[in-house]
Amino acid sequence: MKDLPLFYAPQLREEQQLPEAEALHAIKALRTSIGDELLVTDGQGMLYETIVTAVDRRHCFVSITREQIWNKYWSGRWSVAIAPTKSVDRIEWMIEKMVEVGVDEIILLRTKHSERKHINQERLERIVQSAMKQSQKALLPALRTDINFADLLSEAKQPIRLIAHCREGMSPERVTIDRAFSPKQDILIAIGPEGDFTIEELEEAIRTGFVPVTLGESRLRTETAGLIALQWLHTLHMLSLHNTTENSK
Amino acid sequence: MKDLPLFYAPQLREEQQLPEAEALHAIKALRTSIGDELLVTDGQGMLYETIVTAVDRRHCFVSITREQIWNKYWSGRWSVAIAPTKSVDRIEWMIEKMVEVGVDEIILLRTKHSERKHINQERLERIVQSAMKQSQKALLPALRTDINFADLLSEAKQPIRLIAHCREGMSPERVTIDRAFSPKQDILIAIGPEGDFTIEELEEAIRTGFVPVTLGESRLRTETAGLIALQWLHTLHMLSLHNTTENSK
Numbered sequence: 001m002k003d004l005p006l007f008y009a010p011q012l013r014e015e016q017q018l019p020e021a022e023a024l025h026a027i028k029a030l031r032t033s034i035g036d037e038l039l040v041t042d043g044q045g046m047l048y049e050t051i052v053t054a055v056d057r058r059h060c061f062v063s064i065t066r067e068q069i070w071n072k073y074w075s076g077r078w079s080v081a082i083a084p085t086k087s088v089d090r091i092e093w094m095i096e097k098m099v100e101v102g103v104d105e106i107i108l109l110r111t112k113h114s115e116r117k118h119i120n121q122e123r124l125e126r127i128v129q130s131a132m133k134q135s136q137k138a139l140l141p142a143l144r145t146d147i148n149f150a151d152l153l154s155e156a157k158q159p160i161r162l163i164a165h166c167r168e169g170m171s172p173e174r175v176t177i178d179r180a181f182s183p184k185q186d187i188l189i190a191i192g193p194e195g196d197f198t199i200e201e202l203e204e205a206i207r208t209g210f211v212p213v214t215l216g217e218s219r220l221r222t223e224t225a226g227l228i229a230l231q232w233l234h235t236l237h238m239l240s241l242h243n244t245t246e247n248s249k
Numbered sequence: 250m251k252d253l254p255l256f257y258a259p260q261l262r263e264e265q266q267l268p269e270a271e272a273l274h275a276i277k278a279l280r281t282s283i284g285d286e287l288l289v290t291d292g293q294g295m296l297y298e299t300i301v302t303a304v305d306r307r308h309c310f311v312s313i314t315r316e317q318i319w320n321k322y323w324s325g326r327w328s329v330a331i332a333p334t335k336s337v338d339r340i341e342w343m344i345e346k347m348v349e350v351g352v353d354e355i356i357l358l359r360t361k362h363s364e365r366k367h368i369n370q371e372r373l374e375r376i377v378q379s380a381m382k383q384s385q386k387a388l389l390p391a392l393r394t395d396i397n398f399a400d401l402l403s404e405a406k407q408p409i410r411l412i413a414h415c416r417e418g419m420s421p422e423r424v425t426i427d428r429a430f431s432p433k434q435d436i437l438i439a440i441g442p443e444g445d446f447t448i449e450e451l452e453e454a455i456r457t458g459f460v461p462v463t464l465g466e467s468r469l470r471t472e473t474a475g476l477i478a479l480q481w482l483h484t485l486h487m488l489s490l491h492n493t494t495e496n497s498k
Contacts, residue, residue, distance in 0.1 A: 071466075073465065073466035073467070093342060097473055100468075100470060102467050134470070135469065137467075176491070178487075216483060216487060217320075218350060218351050219349075219383075219384045219385045220350070220384065224349050224350065231477055231481075231484075232480075238425055239488075242425070
């Protein structure tokens with residue numbers, strides 16, 4: 001696919017035009033006109049090269065010239081569940097970075113120690129979309145907010161379920177993520193809030209099959225921990241590809 | 250060491266008191282008074298448990314009750330050299346996160362494509378200090394700003410020198426960091442600016458012994474790439490500890 005600015009149009013096939021906000025951006029900020037080429041994704045895995053067929057003040061019609069399935073460069077479906085931080089900026093930053101690095105689902109948790117802040121879901125969804133476009137991906141990560149920790153535990157069906165915490169001396173001992181990782185599997189990793197999960201929350205998670213993990217010896221802020229946990233998965237996935245290649249030689 | 254708020258006093262042994270800014274924070278924000286315990290670091294690897302012996306409006310005198318060498322949890326000296334982004338916020342964010350995750354030196358580069366922004370060194374140093382304290386470390390990372398890329402190439406002496414870039418088709422091909430990593434070595438990793446290193450810059454780096462690396466398939470923003478590169482080192486270091494343990498069994 002050509003290296004062009006990426007637009008998000010979930011209904012591109014049906015509507016053959018950009019949604020209004022994207023159209024306005026194309027027309028006003030990029031001064032798009034008839035005959036220009038645009039790269040468009042439906043956020044469901046497809047990339048389209050298109051050519052602009054008509055524009056007016058609020059519409060930008062396009063015709064698809066080429067299409068391609070986007071190569072999701074990790075396998076399995078990866079979800080990160082995390083309690084929002086006190087500072088909204090830090091949640092927003094974290095969401096942007098997770099989408100850049102690559103994630104399938106971000107779940108904002110309510111835990112015993114999490115902040116009961118109002119979450120502006122619409123604003124966070126715009127951040128997800130914008131980071132997807134900026135990092136040239138064609139799969140829009142799911143964003144779920146305000147999920148109770150107990151509900152997460154009862155509904156989670158991923159074969160690999162991890163819970164990162166900082167409490168010393170709990171049993172079983174925490175392992176590093178590589179000890180629990182397996183490539184091509186669906187993975188859920190839960191990250192504690194400022195003040196961490198409570199002992200009861202951890203015990204309940206472990207009872208339902210979560211593996212307690214550590215991200216290393218540094219004391220990370222919540223939002224940093226979320227991103228670093230996700231990057232562990234990506235690094236381990238890439239290392240597993242090497243091993244596969246080498247074993248097949 | 251006790252779990253107390255950490256203060257930074259580079260001359261603690263000589264002066265037996267906190268520097269003024271730290272003293273003001275202790276007195277005004279935390280309402281510290283005589284007999285209180287404070288954790289203090291000199292930023293050079295020492296942690297001190299102290300007890301407050303005297304306070305007035307601008308001074309906070311302490312007496313050391315216990316000292317301990319901080320356990321730096323990675324080996325070798327790790328430097329990240331990176332061109333500042335257009336947005337100052339993003340540089341600041343990146344510096345905070347690198348210090349949290351663990352780094353020895355951050356070098357802000359001038360490259361062909363980097364932004365010629367004025368850098369407020371003092372403000373960035375305060376961010377480094379604050380992130381060191383917040384993440385309970387006792388080694389203040391060095392921060393060097395405004396270093397020419399050519400000077401970096403000629404002065405760099407680390408046995409492992411890596412350069413991350415996104416240009417396709419250059420020779421030699423980029424490898425993932427694990428292919429070039431070795432535990433306990435000093436490592437320098439250079440990250441390109443928005444717009445990347447030029448072909449000439451890359452060729453010159455490779456000529457002087459830098460190994461071209463890739464951070465994976467995602468298109469990362471500069472500041473994200475810096476943090477992710479550093480986290481690769483930490484993950485590989487932790488995995489190498491496992492291998493050492495297993496081989497010695």
